[in-house]
Amino acid sequence: MNWIYTLDLFGTCIFAISGVLTAIDKRFDLVGSIVIGFVTAIGGGTLRDVLIGRFPVGWLNDRNYLLAILVGALAAFLFRKIVVQFRKSFFLFDTIGIGLFTILGIKIALAYQLRIENCILMGIISACFGGVIRDVLTNEIPLIFRKEIYATACLIGGIIYLLLNAFSQFDDLNIVIAIGTVILIRYASIKYGWSLNFSSD
């Protein structure tokens, strides 16, 4: 699990950066920005843990998550202008984080013996609701509901992971394929302008 744990901390750090950057854009003060970074990074996993009844919630048990968030916040403050230039790499990292958080959420839900459909929901919640809470706190309509095939990518990645899981023992490989699927869908959706919008026009 070592590379997964490392990637998890890395994803947490990336999510924190995205939260802090949003907060700075909104002219939040220092502590407020860190709070937004914090909530973006751990919001999804926290909601998942609360729904399942896993207490105290995850990040309270492992100091490294807080450290990853503080490193992310520091990076966001120091390298604000640079980060914006590396938008494409950042987007890739963010997508890796989303894919991984989906799979980790599913694995935790499986360990709590939730039904298969609830496991997928927990994966989506883990990956997406940090950003939802960030957008609610900064008074925006959550981006993921509108602009990108974001939750959909998590949904499909999660289903693929569970399918692979049923047929193969190579968990590490399954995870890599599932995350790869999430990345592919998100890139393709932007490249080809996919959207699943059913509103009237």
Next chain:
Amino acid sequence: MNWIYTLDLFGTCIFAISGVLTAIDKRFDLVGSIVIGFVTAIGGGTLRDVLIGRFPVGWLNDRNYLLAILVGALAAFLFRKIVVQFRKSFFLFDTIGIGLFTILGIKIALAYQLRIENCILMGIISACFGGVIRDVLTNEIPLIFRKEIYATACLIGGIIYLLLNAFSQFDDLNIVIAIGTVILIRYASIKYGWSLNFSSD
């Protein structure tokens, strides 16, 4: 409890429809709209379960709630224009759902031996906070706080249920009377333009 369970699923479905319709209005994408439908339908009961400490929260234990939500979402997408025409029936169903969710919330709180005033609060939270979360996620000021005697109807319906409960064993009848009260209050408030608005003008 069979008719209550049926009505509960029915109310869940109606709440999901109302959530999806709101989301479509706001141009959310397919998955985003389903998420809003989902949150509207199970948000109140989930918050109640979390506050009481009832884990895993209710809908994780019974697949039928997810099914009711998916049926509601499908109906909202397919019959969007028709649903809008049946606004009055829809309003009636919605009010039945609110009334029932209030009573079910109270019954669960009673089973957890909460104090009588906390039971009423749990009833109001069960009925109203799905809509509150829907409005927060779609960046609206929660409707129930402003436009209709909504929480008030739940409050009075809940008190009546508990009073009836103290004097009569016919629980089914008590529930029907309490839900009827909620419906009556909500209809009367709209017909006669009641409101409990204390703001300065």
Next chain:
Amino acid sequence: MNWIYTLDLFGTCIFAISGVLTAIDKRFDLVGSIVIGFVTAIGGGTLRDVLIGRFPVGWLNDRNYLLAILVGALAAFLFRKIVVQFRKSFFLFDTIGIGLFTILGIKIALAYQLRIENCILMGIISACFGGVIRDVLTNEIPLIFRKEIYATACLIGGIIYLLLNAFSQFDDLNIVIAIGTVILIRYASIKYGWSLNFSSD
């Protein structure tokens, strides 16, 4: 603990007043305003209890918190215009409440044997997130992230409390000094226009 308990109820009442006044400004109806007062008063402590896994959450165990909130709501409705005139006293009471809620949150987290940094986080959450939830429900960007050194004051007050705690047995005195620090920082920040704003201009 008697003076602390009294102060806790007093702080709860003050927070409820601030919530109800905000809601009246936003033209919420009677019940909606009371809900906002309620959520402002118990939101932070509730979130803390949920994160730690302390169920049922605090206010469900003690009727006096609900009473304090109702007294606060009544005061807000009756003495609305007067309260506005006593803005300065109200600000002082509010700051005392924030300071006390920080320390009480830390004490509860310590009792649950959380790590020291998580205790401080729980203190900040207890003090600040009632107001955050109030602002989210009334569709405002949370004030504390932008306008005042609010969370920062809680952070510093919390650190000072934990430092004092490590060296001295006089818990009551430690609490008074820590709350005093929070008050001092908040007053000084307003008087001297301190802010920790890192946005580009």
